Amino acid sequence: MSDLFDQALLADEPQPGTEHERRAARRDRVERRRRRRRRTAVAVVLSLLFVVGLGVGAFLLIRPLFDDRETPQADDFAGPGSGSVSVVIEEGATGAAMADTLVDAGVVASQQAFVEAFSANPAAAQIQPGTYELMAEMRAEDAVNALLNPANKSELRITVPEGWRASQIFERISSVAQIPLEEVEAAAADREAIGLPAHAAENPEGWFAASTYILEPDADATQILSAMVDQTKSTLESLGVPAERQHEVLTRASIIEHEVNREEDRGKVARVLENRLQNCSGDGLIGMDSTINYGIGRSGGVPERSELDNADNPYNTRIHPGLPPTPIGAPGVAAIEAVLDPPEGDWCYFVTVNLDTGETRFTGDYSEHLRNQELFREWLATNPTDED
Template identity: 30%
Template sequence: MKRLFSRFFILALLGIACLAGALAWFAWQPIALRESPLDFTIEPGSTMKQVARQVADAGIDVEPFALVMLARVTRKANWIKAGSYEVEAGLTPLALLAKLTRGDVTQAELALIEGWNFRQFRAALDRHPDLRHDTVDLSDIEILQRLGVDASHPEGLFFPDTYLFARRSSDLDVLRRAYHNQQNVLAREWARRAGGLPYRDPYEALIMASIVEKETGQAADRPMVASVFVNRLRSGMLLQTDPTVIYGLGADFDGDIKKRDLLADTPYNTYIRRGLPPTPIAMPGTAALRAALNPPATDYLYFVARGDGSSAFSRNLDEHNRAVARYIRKRQP
């Protein structure tokens, strides 16, 4: 009986050794790929068995059972990260598992531009081929609800920047990051604001920053443009800024602002309504926020575009009319 048990034990050890040797050989053998490079995606919440099947179905010539065994032996089975991956010829199963546990995903990028409005943000998200379009059938309010944002209007709440993300990420994930970035930047700049500004809260500063963003042709003019609008608010003057009027017209704006547009009674018409409009009109970047919250001390009340992207600033209406005659009507005063 002892001899039989010894033989059985020896055979078991030999079997384990053979299995270990086979697994070691498997771990270090290059895997054949359907093409190189090859992209594949691991879906969120996948078990190791499901991961192995997704890998094989993508065109990686690996035996799923062997990959699962290797993952368990190397204690990597519970550490696989979802996302999109790119692999090339020469990859071994061990290197594949290392890549999956590091979360070494391929990344795409999306530029959300300063001065864009939320409609333009959504259009950029919708046309990006590497995003999962979870917002396409949602209203603006529904998007805010999905993000857990307690607001009734999305404009201005998202930070313009270039965002990197793993392929097949949700567009909601990008918007969530953009929202938190804007809140962080706004809080930081609000804490550093100058004294005596005519804003009741950070949201009003965000509204002003959006106007500065849309009214500025050159970055260097942002602080001066902000000083004009702050001076107007302080003195009770109308802001009289075309971008707010255009925003209020929405789809009715034909690209050429007319006198009737300046008389249109919308909440955003700063030619007939005093103070700030009810919401931002675009997504301001850091420079516009900083200008709105730290404008230089000036006595300028007017500005006009020179035609080269810069602006000419005036202290009174006479100076402004001369600047308009020079730069808009193309004649010397």
């Protein structure tokens, strides 16, 4: 196309001399025009490169300004922090939800700083719900580590040993939670509030499960007792105890807790209870000193003759047949399991012959039982004690 254009231009100009000279002149003119076009093209390319270079340089100069605007530096305190701040981490809280809580409490400077620190710590997912005592104005990284430290978690820890009576449990709650005893007793009397089932006796004894409870530091008496009742209901449900048997099972298990303390003896006592109720003497008397002591408000010792003959004590199982009206303490899971699956045996009698070791002799023969009782008296003679 360019050659045709050149030829058209040459045709418009005057043609000198000979044909050879005219052709040479045309070639010179064409060559000069080609060189001009090349120079023009080079100039255009150089100009474009120059403009592009200026644009790239300008972008590089102002890019940090845009970068800062798009990903700003997260606000973070310098730390280490000061004072004390209580924060509550809710159940199922995400890192972002924790961040919001901490920002509101003045513990960390920004949500972004905490979320970044949370994401960078592989253990952060193990942060537990609860109340924590932290410092104000902490570094986000330090705040994550503080939430992973159990020492910073505020909690109310109450332990109920196996066999404890409700009165002992109430005193423990009052002491540990700093709640007036009368307030704890009043809470226990509100059956609906603490979740007692309809088949529980008027006396809630036995429904406050033996266990260790970890609660929020501001838990009140109703919340604490509810947790204990819930634990009992959960245990009975997990063991498949139907509602109509729960009171009876708790009563039997509570007696076991007070009669023996060795694991291997629990099932045997459960069998003794069953045998005495069914066929040992035919009168249905279980004759347990532990129940008599409960009825007179004593935790141990051997009942005196007047106490053994006291028919006004509804817990006197030497006079009143069957099980006592209620459990006599808080049974543990092992005692409940023993009631549900006692070993086979003809035992009707048992006696602990050594209170130090807990050695207990079981027999179905009354004469042998008398000999075992003599062994116990011999032990008492050399080991005076007020305990039974």
